Amino acid sequence: MITVVGSINLDLIATVDRLPKPGETVPGDAFTTSPGGKGANQALAARRSGADVRMVGGVGRDSFATEALACLRDGGVDLSGVRESHAATGVALIFVEESGENVITIVPGGNGALFPGDVASADIRKGEYVMLQLEVPLETVGAALAATRSVGATSLLNTAPFRAEAAPLLGEADYVIANETEFDLYSNALSLTGDSREQRMLDFAGRTGRIMVVTLGAEGVVAATASELVRAQGLTITPVDTVGAGDTFCGYFAASLELGLPLQDALRRAAVAGSLACLKPGAQPSIPRGEDVEEALKGG
Ligand code: RIB
Numbered sequence: 001m002i003t004v005v006g007s008i009n010l011d012l013i014a015t016v017d018r019l020p021k022p023g024e025t026v027p028g029d030a031f032t033t034s035p036g037g038k039g040a041n042q043a044l045a046a047r048r049s050g051a052d053v054r055m056v057g058g059v060g061r062d063s064f065a066t067e068a069l070a071c072l073r074d075g076g077v078d079l080s081g082v083r084e085s086h087a088a089t090g091v092a093l094i095f096v097e098e099s100g101e102n103v104i105t106i107v108p109g110g111n112g113a114l115f116p117g118d119v120a121s122a123d124i125r126k127g128e129y130v131m132l133q134l135e136v137p138l139e140t141v142g143a144a145l146a147a148t149r150s151v152g153a154t155s156l157l158n159t160a161p162f163r164a165e166a167a168p169l170l171g172e173a174d175y176v177i178a179n180e181t182e183f184d185l186y187s188n189a190l191s192l193t194g195d196s197r198e199q200r201m202l203d204f205a206g207r208t209g210r211i212m213v214v215t216l217g218a219e220g221v222v223a224a225t226a227s228e229l230v231r232a233q234g235l236t237i238t239p240v241d242t243v244g245a246g247d248t249f250c251g252y253f254a255a256s257l258e259l260g261l262p263l264q265d266a267l268r269r270a271a272v273a274g275s276l277a278c279l280k281p282g283a284q285p286s287i288p289r290g291e292d293v294e295e296a297l298k299g300g
Contacts, residue, residue, distance in 0.1 A: 001128045002046045002254050005056040005119055005144045006039020007111040007135035008082065009090040010068040011243070011283055019097045034282035035071045036092050037111070038133040038160060041244050041283045045251025045273065046131070047075045050290045051258055056081035056122045057136075058110035064089035065110075071284040081122050085113035090135075100239035100278065106161075111136050116143035126152040131254045132173070133158040134166050145172040154257070158250045164189050171208040175257075177250055183214045198222065198229055213267070215249055221271050223263060232267035234275035235296060244283030249274035252293065272296050 014028040039057055047053040055077050059065035061084050068089050072079060088109040096102045114136045120143070124130055130148040132141050132155065141157070148155040149172070157173035159166065159182045167189035170176050178186060183197065192200040201212045201224035213223040220233035239245075252273040256266035273293045280286035288296075 001054060001125070002051045002131060002258055003054045003056060003081075003122055003124055003128060004039050004043040004046070004131045005114070005122070005136070005140065006042065006131070006133045007037035007090055007108070008040040008055070008057040008059050008068050009037035009092045009106065009111070010034075010064040011036035011092045011094050013094045013096060013243075013282065015096050015281070017098055019095055019101065019103055032282065033067060034285055035068050036244065036283040037068065037090060038135050038158065038247050040068070040072055041247035041287065042131050042133065042158065042251040042254070043077050044071055044075055044284050045248045045287045046255040047077050047251075048287055048289050049252045049255035049273070049293070051255040052078075054078040054081055054122065056114070056118055058083050058085050058087070058114040058118070060085065060087055060089040060110045062089055064091065081118065083114075083118060085110045087113050094243060096241050096243065096281070100242050102241070102243050104243070106135065108135065114140050116140055119144045119147055124148055124151055124153050128153040129254050129258045130155045131158070131250060132156065133160055133250075134163050135161065138163065138166055138169065141166070142169055142172070145169060156250065156254050158246070159183075159186060160246060162186070170204070171210060173210060175211045175213060175253075176204075177213045177215070177253065179215050179246060180217070183212070198224065202229065211263070213253070215246060215274070221249070221267050223267055225263070230264050230267060232264060232271050234271035237275050237278055239278035241281040241286065242278050244286055245274045245277040247283065248277035248287050251287070269293060269297060
């Protein structure tokens with residue numbers, strides 16, 4: 001079982017030829033809505049990978065909630081841990097330009113009303129996996145990390161979006177997953193030492209005994225354990241839309257570890273899934289099915 005404690009959003013997406021500069025207006029080509037939120041995306045990715053998944057999150061009592069939860073519900077994610085609050089359902093305002101580059105603003109709404117008590121009711125058990133991100137209150141993330149450790153479950157913390165005040169939480173997770181920008185920012189916040197990013201990753205892993213995973217976009221992914229670096233590549237692709245690719249990586253990585261895959265294989269499977277997620281627009285609609293990932297893995 002994988003429990004995801006995290007955000008649920010409705011993504012409001014405009015596609016544009018190029019992203020506007022501050023103060024500039026650009027015409028949009030198309031507008032769509034799509035279920036999103038880093039937590040929900042990761043939950044769906046783990047589910048599409050084949051895992052049993054439980055979502056712990058918060059939505060509003062509004063029509064956006066129904067749409068935001070539609071893919072999770074259809075996909076068979078257990079939604080008994082999703083609570084309604086008086087806040088509106090979280091939204092993400094997303095611009096995607098032709099190159100696939102994007103900018104996102106999130107308005108947390110009900111995600112901000114997810115509290116440590118919601119984690120306590122999730123009944124996390126020994127041997128399970130718990131996936132976390134930083135789009136919900138940090139005290140809730142901290143409570144989930146503590147609960148995971150106390151029962152003998154395994155935690156994975158995705159450090160997105162960067163929040164300087166979250167730096168002390170990184171050493172509390174069994175696996176930390178960051179992109180390059182986030183890792184460099186947390187490196188400074190944690191005063192990690194070393195002349196290169198990889199040395200600083202090893203410094204983190206050596207100090208904490210945790211595994212640090214850094215995604216490198218087209219360059220694949222690298223992980224540091226206390227004793228070594230492990231690398232894996234995704235697919236060579238031309239991205240259409242990278243929204244949700246990092247979440248796909250996280251969900252597939254958690255599910256692959258839960259399956260018992262060794263670190264190298266889990267990284268490779270997750271990186272391939274992340275590559276496939278860049279080939280379609282939208283966060284959740286682009287998350288690949290397990291069989292497509294296996295097919296791509298066989299293809300090399
Ligand atoms: O990581 C992508 C997600 O970030 C989007 O689905 C959006 O909701 C934001 O939370």
